Amino acid sequence: YEQVHDALADDDLHRWLNDYMGEVMPTLPHVAALDLDVYRASLLQRFANPAIGDRLLRLAQDTSTKFQQTLMPPLILLLEQGGAARCLTAALALWMTYLDALARNPPTRAQYQDLDAEDLIAEASAACRSGDVTDFLRARFALPAAHELAVSTLVSQQLRVLREQGVRAALQSFT
Numbered sequence: 001y002e003q004v005h006d007a008l009a010d011d012d013l014h015r016w017l018n019d020y021m022g023e024v025m026p027t028l029p030h031v032a033a034l035d036l037d038v039y040r041a042s043l044l045q046r047f048a049n050p051a052i053g054d055r056l057l058r059l060a061q062d063t064s065t066k067f068q069q070t071l072m073p074p075l076i077l078l079l080e081q082g083g084a085a086r087c088l089t090a091a092l093a094l095w096m097t098y099l100d101a102l103a104r105n106p107p108t109r110a111q112y113q114d115l116d117a118e119d120l121i122a123e124a125s126a127a128c129r130s131g132d133v134t135d136f137l138r139a140r141f142a143l144p145a146a147h148e149l150a151v152s153t154l155v156s157q158q159l160r161v162l163r164e165q166g167v168r169a170a171l172q173s174f175t
Helices: 004-008 011-027 036-047 056-060 063-080 086-103 106-111 117-130 134-140 145-174
Strands: none
Touching: 004 011, 004 036, 004 056, 011 036, 011 063, 011 086, 011 145, 063 086, 063 145, 086 106, 086 117, 086 145, 117 134, 117 145, 134 145
């Protein structure tokens, strides 16, 4: 998919994103005037709106910084609370798979913008080939030592599902 609304028309992607948001919701501070379920539904509706015409490549830009700011805090909090973080870790596995695909697609790779993009792509490709994501995660994210093994193990397992069964089956298994 190239457009956000096309991706959200895919039932498996829509379900995964809904579940991702649901996984993050318990980590957000309570705001009395905000119903998070209603907000989540409105976000999904907005993302599915073809009139907005947003491109997935634009959203993928600078993911390493975005993940550091928006994915890692809820991931760590969920792990500290003993919760599941399947969708959050799946986002890491999916991103690594995307970066690996960029390594073999020079036109799209040239459009991808991220901090240190060339090294980032090379590191993700190496992790995808080896199936061991530990070095990639250590290099890119400051995971607490207490959670490093759990996150590395889960992301490696999800990466294996992506490689062996494809994105569709993986998305279905991640939710």
